[in-house]
Amino acid sequence: MGTDISGFSRSDISTVQSQPVKKIAIFGAGLIGGSLALCWKGKPGYRIVGHSVNPKSAEKYVALGIVDEATTSLEEAALDADFLFVCVPVSLLNDYIDRLASLPLKPGCIITDVGSTKASVVAHAERLRLQGATFIGGHPMAGSERSGAEAAKADLFENAYYVLTPTASTSPEAIESLRELLQWTRAKVVAIDADSHDAIVGAISHLPHIIAVALVNQVASYNEANDLYRRLAAGGFRDITRIASGDPIVWRDILTNNRGVLLGLLDDWQREIDGFRRLLEAEDGEGIAERFRAAGEFRSQLPERRKGMITSLHECYVNVPDQPGVIGRIATELGQACINLSNLHIIESREDVPGVLRLSFREAADLERAVALIPSLGYEVYF
Numbered sequence: 001m002g003t004d005i006s007g008f009s010r011s012d013i014s015t016v017q018s019q020p021v022k023k024i025a026i027f028g029a030g031l032i033g034g035s036l037a038l039c040w041k042g043k044p045g046y047r048i049v050g051h052s053v054n055p056k057s058a059e060k061y062v063a064l065g066i067v068d069e070a071t072t073s074l075e076e077a078a079l080d081a082d083f084l085f086v087c088v089p090v091s092l093l094n095d096y097i098d099r100l101a102s103l104p105l106k107p108g109c110i111i112t113d114v115g116s117t118k119a120s121v122v123a124h125a126e127r128l129r130l131q132g133a134t135f136i137g138g139h140p141m142a143g144s145e146r147s148g149a150e151a152a153k154a155d156l157f158e159n160a161y162y163v164l165t166p167t168a169s170t171s172p173e174a175i176e177s178l179r180e181l182l183q184w185t186r187a188k189v190v191a192i193d194a195d196s197h198d199a200i201v202g203a204i205s206h207l208p209h210i211i212a213v214a215l216v217n218q219v220a221s222y223n224e225a226n227d228l229y230r231r232l233a234a235g236g237f238r239d240i241t242r243i244a245s246g247d248p249i250v251w252r253d254i255l256t257n258n259r260g261v262l263l264g265l266l267d268d269w270q271r272e273i274d275g276f277r278r279l280l281e282a283e284d285g286e287g288i289a290e291r292f293r294a295a296g297e298f299r300s301q302l303p304e305r306r307k308g309m310i311t312s313l314h315e316c317y318v319n320v321p322d323q324p325g326v327i328g329r330i331a332t333e334l335g336q337a338c339i340n341l342s343n344l345h346i347i348e349s350r351e352d353v354p355g356v357l358r359l360s361f362r363e364a365a366d367l368e369r370a371v372a373l374i375p376s377l378g379y380e381v382y383f
């Protein structure tokens with residue numbers, strides 16, 4: 001098995017587990033791969049193995065507590081994995097999928113990626129016709145201008161959308177299995193086709209990155225003659241340009257991969273800017289105000305991400321057998337003991353397989369009392 005670089009082991013979790021532990025392999029535990037790993041790390045029933053081509057990075061993944069084990073061997077990471085997340089820059093995705101496809105993979109395993117563009121990787125995996133494995137394209141619609149394992153955060157995806165791009169040949173069972181695993185990210189999982197994904201994400205993510213970078217570079221060129229540009233830059237400039245600090249390689253790959261979509265979007269952008277230019281030339285103040293009104297109205301309809309709302313809850317996990325009435329019994333016993341349960345979530349529910357319940361409480365005292373009560377009902381409880 002993969003080299004446990006730090007000697008860290010999750011045997012504490014696996015010994016109390018009655019169901020088979022699922023192995024999740026993360027190829028490239030940077031900002032996105034590392035944040036995903038943290039969603040499952042330490043949760044009952046999962047073992048997270050990180051892969052990096054660089055031994056120092058693999059060591060860092062373990063030292064930062066992002067994964068249980070890490071290895072520089074692609075084969076070791078992939079061996080027996082139930083889920084394989086390819087989290088490297090877009091230009092490397094097809095190559096990783098080729099290499100994974102050439103390895104002895106666990107029958108029924110799911111390979112997915114997190115790339116910001118979907119059409120090319122989905123078409124590539126489709127052409128490859130993986131033996132015994134299913135590829136499902138994925139893209140969490142959350143991120144940051146930071147990069148690397150140090151920037152990874154367990155709550156990065158909370159309440160964000162997580163797009164899956166299955167094709168007509170993807171089995172519904174495989175989609176469901178991936179959806180179920182992604183529940184731990186607390187993202188809202190949606191499925192759309194890869195081409196629509198690239199068209200939409202081109203407009204709401206890739207084009208804004210180009211605009212931010214162009215604007216920063218325009219101002220930087222004025223600043224060469226006068227440092228006051230930089231020093232006076234305030235909230236407006238910072239707000240619109242935060243994303244210009246994104247990782248150059250990650251963004252090089254995204255933009256070149258979505259080139260066709262972006263060239264069309266840049267034509268539209270040029271028309272939009274030309275429209276502004278005409279309003280200014282005509283000194284059409286009302287026209288300008290109207291553009292602001294329309295933009296403000298659309299912007300006010302953007303979905304609000306209520307991040308951090310759920311993480312303030314106190315939670316525990318309970319192993320439950322696959323028997324009718326068990327969930328109701330636990331909820332009733334907690335109610336009778338006046339323990340306020342704020343949420344109950346079934347993490348795993350398949351015929352003949354024990355399930356895991358996630359119980360959430362607003363008050364730490366309620367959690368403590370539940371943890372004391374539940375073992376007396378005959379169920380294992382852990383955090």
Ligand SMILES: NC(=O)c1ccc[n+]([C@@H]2O[C@H](COP(=O)([O-])OP(=O)(O)OC[C@H]3O[C@@H](n4cnc5c(N)ncnc54)[C@H](O)[C@@H]3O)[C@@H](O)[C@H]2O)c1
Nearest residue numbers: 028029030031032087088089090114115116143144147148
């Ligand atoms: N940054 C974002 O906001 C964001 C959001 C959603 C999805 N994505 C996508 O996620 C993927 C990873 O991006 P990230 O932001 O986590 O970047 P990152 O730089 O934080 O992580 C990239 C990972 O890939 C590895 N890697 C880089 N070059 C490599 C190479 N030549 N060979 C092997 N491994 C290599 C790095 O070691 C690192 O682990 C990209 O495909 C990106 O499009 C990014």
Ligand SMILES: O=C(O)C(=O)C[C@]1(C(=O)O)C=C[C@@H](O)C=C1
Nearest residue numbers: 116140141142143144145205243
């Ligand atoms: O918040 C940021 O910094 C991001 O750039 C995140 C962002 C985006 O454009 O919204 C960037 C790339 C993605 O693939 C998904 C999300």
